Amino acid sequence: MKRSYAGVIGLCIILMLDIVFLQLLVHQFFYENYGMVLLYMGLLFVLFPIAVFIYKKEKNKGANANGK
Known part of the structure; x- marks a missing residue:
């Protein structure tokens, strides 16, 4: 289950x-x-x-690495 660093870091930043x-x-x-509540809700x-x-995408990448 090899993960790419870019995907994990991107996911951490977005979360x-x-x-x-x-x-x-x-x-x-x-x-x-x-007004700001609606803006932040839209961003969420x-x-x-x-x-x-x-x-x-990362989950599928790990599954493909194991040959599943």
Whole structure:
């Protein structure tokens, strides 16, 4: 199960951005700044599928290396 460093690092960066944007979303919601809440929510909707795509790509890459 050999993984590429670029895929793992990319996934870590995207998941860290998800956490940061979620924290910002909660903060802006608390202060009733709903325009920014919608912006951060949109960014989360874009970043999460990218993370799932990278995960599936890396998972398939590991399965192909084992000959499955």
